[in-house]
Amino acid sequence: MRRFITSLTGKVLGQLAILGLVLPYISLAVAMRAEAQLQVLPSWAVTEFRNLKDPSNTTYGKTVADDISTELAKTGQYDITPADTVTRTITTLGLTSPLEGEVNLLRVGQELRANSVVTGDIVDYKVSDVAGGKQAVVSIRTIVYDVASGLPANGASLSAVSTTRPGNVSDDTLINDALSSAANQAVRTIQSQNLPTATVLNTLTDTALINQGSRSGFANGQQVIVTRGRDQVAVARVTELEPDSATIHIERQYKGVAPGDRVRAVFSVPAIAAGFTAANQPRRPRNTARGSNSGLITTLLVLGLVAVLLSGGRSGNNSGTSDVVSEAMLGFFDNPTPDASGVPAVKVSWAADAFFRGNSTNVAWQIWRNDVQTSPVRVVTGDRRFVVDTVDTRDLTWSDFGGIVGGSDCTNGSLPQASVTGVTGVTPGRPYTYQVELVYAVNQLNLPGTGGTGGTGTGTIGGGTGTIGSTATGTTASTGTIGGNTGTIGGNTGTIGGNTGTIGGTNGTGTTATGTTATGTTATGTTATGTTSGTQTFCYFVTERSSSRGLATPLSRIALISPTNNASVSAPTVFSFQSAVNPAFPITVQYVVQFSTSPLFPKNGTTTVSSFVKNDLGNVSSPVIDTAGGSIPASIRTAATVYWRVGARNVADNPGPVPDPSGQRYVFSPARTFTRPSPPPPPPSY
Numbered sequence: 001m002r003r004f005i006t007s008l009t010g011k012v013l014g015q016l017a018i019l020g021l022v023l024p025y026i027s028l029a030v031a032m033r034a035e036a037q038l039q040v041l042p043s044w045a046v047t048e049f050r051n052l053k054d055p056s057n058t059t060y061g062k063t064v065a066d067d068i069s070t071e072l073a074k075t076g077q078y079d080i081t082p083a084d085t086v087t088r089t090i091t092t093l094g095l096t097s098p099l100e101g102e103v104n105l106l107r108v109g110q111e112l113r114a115n116s117v118v119t120g121d122i123v124d125y126k127v128s129d130v131a132g133g134k135q136a137v138v139s140i141r142t143i144v145y146d147v148a149s150g151l152p153a154n155g156a157s158l159s160a161v162s163t164t165r166p167g168n169v170s171d172d173t174l175i176n177d178a179l180s181s182a183a184n185q186a187v188r189t190i191q192s193q194n195l196p197t198a199t200v201l202n203t204l205t206d207t208a209l210i211n212q213g214s215r216s217g218f219a220n221g222q223q224v225i226v227t228r229g230r231d232q233v234a235v236a237r238v239t240e241l242e243p244d245s246a247t248i249h250i251e252r253q254y255k256g257v258a259p260g261d262r263v264r265a266v267f268s269v270p271a272i273a274a275g276f277t278a279a280n281q282p283r284r285p286r287n288t289a290r291g292s293n294s295g296l297i298t299t300l301l302v303l304g305l306v307a308v309l310l311s312g313g314r315s316g317n318n319s320g321t322s323d324v325v326s327e328a329m330l331g332f333f334d335n336p337t338p339d340a341s342g343v344p345a346v347k348v349s350w351a352a353d354a355f356f357r358g359n360s361t362n363v364a365w366q367i368w369r370n371d372v373q374t375s376p377v378r379v380v381t382g383d384r385r386f387v388v389d390t391v392d393t394r395d396l397t398w399s400d401f402g403g404i405v406g407g408s409d410c411t412n413g414s415l416p417q418a419s420v421t422g423v424t425g426v427t428p429g430r431p432y433t434y435q436v437e438l439v440y441a442v443n444q445l446n447l448p449g450t451g452g453t454g455g456t457g458t459g460t461i462g463g464g465t466g467t468i469g470s471t472a473t474g475t476t477a478s479t480g481t482i483g484g485n486t487g488t489i490g491g492n493t494g495t496i497g498g499n500t501g502t503i504g505g506t507n508g509t510g511t512t513a514t515g516t517t518a519t520g521t522t523a524t525g526t527t528a529t530g531t532t533s534g535t536q537t538f539c540y541f542v543t544e545r546s547s548s549r550g551l552a553t554p555l556s557r558i559a560l561i562s563p564t565n566n567a568s569v570s571a572p573t574v575f576s577f578q579s580a581v582n583p584a585f586p587i588t589v590q591y592v593v594q595f596s597t598s599p600l601f602p603k604n605g606t607t608t609v610s611s612f613v614k615n616d617l618g619n620v621s622s623p624v625i626d627t628a629g630g631s632i633p634a635s636i637r638t639a640a641t642v643y644w645r646v647g648a649r650n651v652a653d654n655p656g657p658v659p660d661p662s663g664q665r666y667v668f669s670p671a672r673t674f675t676r677p678s679p680p681p682p683p684p685s686y
Contacts, residue, residue: 044072045081045114047090047105048098049140051122053274060122061098063176064140067183068118075191081112102150109147116153117145120186123282124274125178127171136162136174139282142186143269149225149232155269156189158182159282195265198246200226200257202603202663205325205655206250208257209663213242223266224248226257233261256550256649256656258590259664260611320438320543321365324350326552328649328657328667329388336386338658340670344428344554347658348378349386350436350546361538363415363439366398368545370433375400375420389434391425391554399439401542410444410539428556429582431650435545444537550654553587555580558646558669561619569642569674572626575610577669579620580648588615592647592666593622595632597639599671606662607633613651622646627674645671 046069049061066083073080089111090097099105099119109117120142127136137159144154160182162174198212208226212218220241226234226248233255240247250257272282327349331342336349348367366376367387378387379398400418404411426432561576563569580589590613596606609632610622628637636642647666649656656665 041077041079042115043081043113044078044116044118044144045086045109045112046072046083046118047086047108049120049122050098053122053124058098059172060125060175060179064120064122064179064183065118067180068142068187071184071187072118075187077191081114086112102145105145106147106150109145114147117147119143119145120155122179123272124276125175126276127174129167130164133164133166134169134171134174135164136171136178137276137280138175138178138182139272139276140179140182140186141269141272142190144190144267146225146227146264148227148229149235149266151225151235151266152269153225153264154190154193154195154267156186156193157270157272157282158185158189159276159280160185161280193267195267197265198263200259200261200263201245202259203257203656203665204659204663206253207239208236208248208250208261210246210248210263211244212263213244213246215243218246218265224263225266226250226261226263228255228258228261231255233257236263253550253654255651256654256665258611258649258651258656259592259608320353320362320440321350321436321546322353324348324434324436324546324548325655326432326434326548326550327655327665328552328554328653330557330667331388331390333388333390333392335388336658338660340557340668343391344426344556344667345388345390346426346432346434346552346554347386347388348434348436348548348552351385352438360440360442363441363540364399366437366439366542368435368437369426370435371430372423375418375423376437377423377425389426391428393425394423395419395421396423399540399542404542405544406541408448410447410537412540413444413537415439415540426554427582427585428554429580429587430585431551431553431587431652433551434548437545438543439540440543441538441540444539447539551650551652553650553653555648555650555657555667557667558648560646560669560672563672563674565672567674568677569627570677572624572629574624575622575644575646576619577646579614579617580667581615581617583617586615587650587652588613589648590651590666591620591622592664593625594645594647594662594664594668595627595636596643596662597635597641599643601643601645601660601662601668601671603662605635606664607636608662608664628676639676641673641675643671643673645669 046065048058049064051057051061069080069083072078086108087097089108090099093104093107093111095104095108099108105117105119120140123139123141125136125138127134138161139157139159141157142155143152145151146153160178162177162181165174165177196212196217198210198216198218200208201211202209210218218224218238218241220238222238224236224238225232226236233253234250234257235252236248236250236257238246239249248263271285273285275283277283325348327347329338329342329345329347331337331339331345331347335342336347350365352362363381365380365387367378367380367389369377369389375396376398377389377396378394379396380387397417397419399415401412401416558580559578561578563573563575575593580591581587590611592608593610594601594606594608596602598605609625612623614620626632627642645668647664647668649666657667659665660668
C-alpha cells in the first residue's frame with residue numbers, strides 16, 4: 001500500500017479524493033454568496049417633479065427626477081424602475097406627467113408593483129450675479145410615498161446652489177447644475193433618515209407588540225403604518241416604549257393586524273415656500289392665522305354640551321350603544337372566555353352610550369345577525385354588555401316595534417312582545433356581521449305633549465256681588481277639579497239671597513212683606529293650584545342599530561394530521577392538518593403553528609414559529625419548520641416533550657378571534673406533543 005501511495009497513480013487518486021471531499025463546501029459557499037447577491041431589493045419608482053415656479057416648463061422636473069433616480073441607483077439599496085417604464089405606465093393609465101394628486105401617484109405605483117414612489121416639487125429657482133460670474137440657487141421638496149399605505153415614508157426639503165460660472169453661461173445650465181446638486185443632497189438626506197421598521201410579535205383587541213423600540217428610533221406618539229406584503233393592514237401610533245420593544249395602538253384597521261406584519265414609521269416632510277433667505281436657504285411658510293379660535297371653539301363646545309344636557313341626551317341619531325365588536329371563539333352561551341372544549345361561536349360585545357337619554361331606563365339589548373332578517377338572534381337583559389352566539393338553535397321572545405325607531409308619543413304602553421322558534425345558530429366558516437339595538441322605557445310624564453306636574457289654572461271661591469234678601473236661595477257653586485292641567489275650586493259667581501223675598505203665603509190672609517234688599521258683600525275669589533295624582537305609566541321604544549366593527553368568522557377546531565401524537569421529531573418537519581375553509585363560503589385563512597413546553601400555552605412560554613395564508617380545501621401543510629433551529633427559543637429546543645398546535649383565522653376578520661392566553665387572535669386546534677430522539681450512546685471505550 002505504501003508503494004502504491006507513493007506512485008503516480010496513487011498520488012492522482014489521492015488528490016481526486018481530497019477534491020471530492022472539499023468540493024461540497026466550495027459549492028455551498030458559492031451558493032450562499034449567490035443567494036446573497038440575489039437578495040430582493042425594495043422596488044422604487046421616481047416620477048417627474050412639478051415646477052411650481054413655471055408649470056409650463058417641464059424640463060426641470062424631468063431633469064431632477066432623472067438625477068434622483070441615478071443617485072438612488074448608486075446606493076445599491078433599491079431596485080429603481082427605468083424612467084421609460086414609468087412614462088409608459090403613466091400613458092397606459094391615461095394620465096399626464098407630472099402627476100397631479102396622490103391618488104394618481106399611487107395608481108402608478110401599484111401598476112408598477114413598486115414598494116415606494118418618489119415625487120416632489122421644484123419650489124423656486126433664481127440666477128444671480130456673484131463675484132467672478134453667475135450662480136443659480138434652487139429649492140426642492142422630495143417626498144417618498146409608501147405605496148401600500150399612501151402615506152409619506154421619507155423625504156427632504158432643501159436648497160442647493162450651482163458652481164459659479166463665467167457670465168456667458170446660460171441660465172438653464174446653471175439651474176440644471178443646481179438641480180443635480182439638490183438631487184444628490186436629497187438622496188443623502190433620505191439615506192440618513194432610514195426610519196425605524198419592526199415586526200409585529202403579538203396582538204390584542206386594538207394594540208400590538210413590536211420587536212423594536214427606542215434603540216431603533218421609535219418614539220412615543222410616532223405614527224406608523226402596518227403592512228403585509230404590498231397591502232396596508234393598519235395605521236397605528238406608538239404608545240408604550242421600551243429600549244427593544246414597543247406597543248402600538250391601532251387607530252385605523254383595514255385587514256386586522258397579525259404577527260409577522262411589518263411596521264414602518266410615517267415621515268412628515270417639511271413644507272417650504274417660494275423665496276430664499278440671505279444664506280440661500282428655502283423659506284418656511286408663514287403662519288397666516290390672524291388669531292386664535294380657541295375661545296370660539298370652547299364656547300361652541302360648551303353650548304353643544306348644554307344642548308345635549310337640556311335635551312336629556314335625545315338626538316335624531318340615537319343608537320344607545322357604541323363600539324360593537326364581534327370576535328370568533330370556541331365557547332358556550334353566556335361564557336365570554338374561550339373554551340377549548342366549546343363549539344364554534346361568536347362573542348358580541350358593546351358599550352352603552354353615556355349620553356343617551358338620561359331620563360330613560362334600559363330594558364334589553366337585541367342582537368341581530370346579517371343572515372337572519374325577521375328577528376334578532378339573541379336578547380340580553382340586565383347590565384351585561386356581551387353575548388355569545390353559538391351553533392345552537394334557540395327560541396326567542398323579543399320586542400317587535402315594526403321598524404319604528406324612537407319617538408315622542410306613547411304608542412307602546414307595554415312591551416310589544418313577539419315569539420320566534422328555531423332561530424338558527426352560526427355556521428362554521430361563514431363570515432358574519434352583527435348589529436345591536438336597545439329597548440328602553442321612558443316615564444310618560446317625561447314625554448312632551450302629555451300630562452305635566454299638576455294644574456296650572458286658577459279657581460275662585462265666591463264672585464262678583466251678592467245680596468241678602470228676605471228669601472234666600474241656596475248657594476250656587478260649580479264643582480272644582482283636582483289634578484289635570486287646570487284645577488279650580490269654586491265657580492265663577494256665587495250669590496247669597498235674592499232681590500225680593502216674601503214672608504207669608506197664599507193660605508189665608510197673608511201679609512205681604514216686601515223683602516229687604518241688602519247689598520251683598522263682595523268676596524274676592526281665592527286661587528287654588530291643582531294637585532298631581534294618578535298612576536305612573538311607562539312608554540317603550542327601540543333605538544337605531546349599531547353595527548359591529550368588522551367581520552367575525554366562527555371556525556371549527558382544526559384536526560391535526562401529522563406528526564402523529566407523541567411522535568419523535570429530529571429533523572426539519574412539515575406540519576399538516578385539515579383546512580378550516582367551509583367549501584360553501586370560500587375565505588382566505590391565515591394559519592400559525594405554535595410550540596410550547598406547557599399544554600396551556602401561556603404567553604411567556606409559547607412561540608409562534610410560522611405564519612402563512614392559504615385558501616385550500618382538504619388537507620393543508622405548513623412550510624418546513626426546523627424545530628431545533630436557532631429561531632426557536634432554547635427552552636423549547638432542549639425540551640424532551642414539546643406541545644404543538646395550529647391556529648386559524650379569516651384574514652378579513654376585524655379585530656379577529658378572541659385572544660387566547662398567549663395573546664394570539666386565532667381559533668386553535670387541540671394540542672399534540674412530539675418528542676426529541678435520545679442522543680446516540682457514546683462509543684465504547686477500550
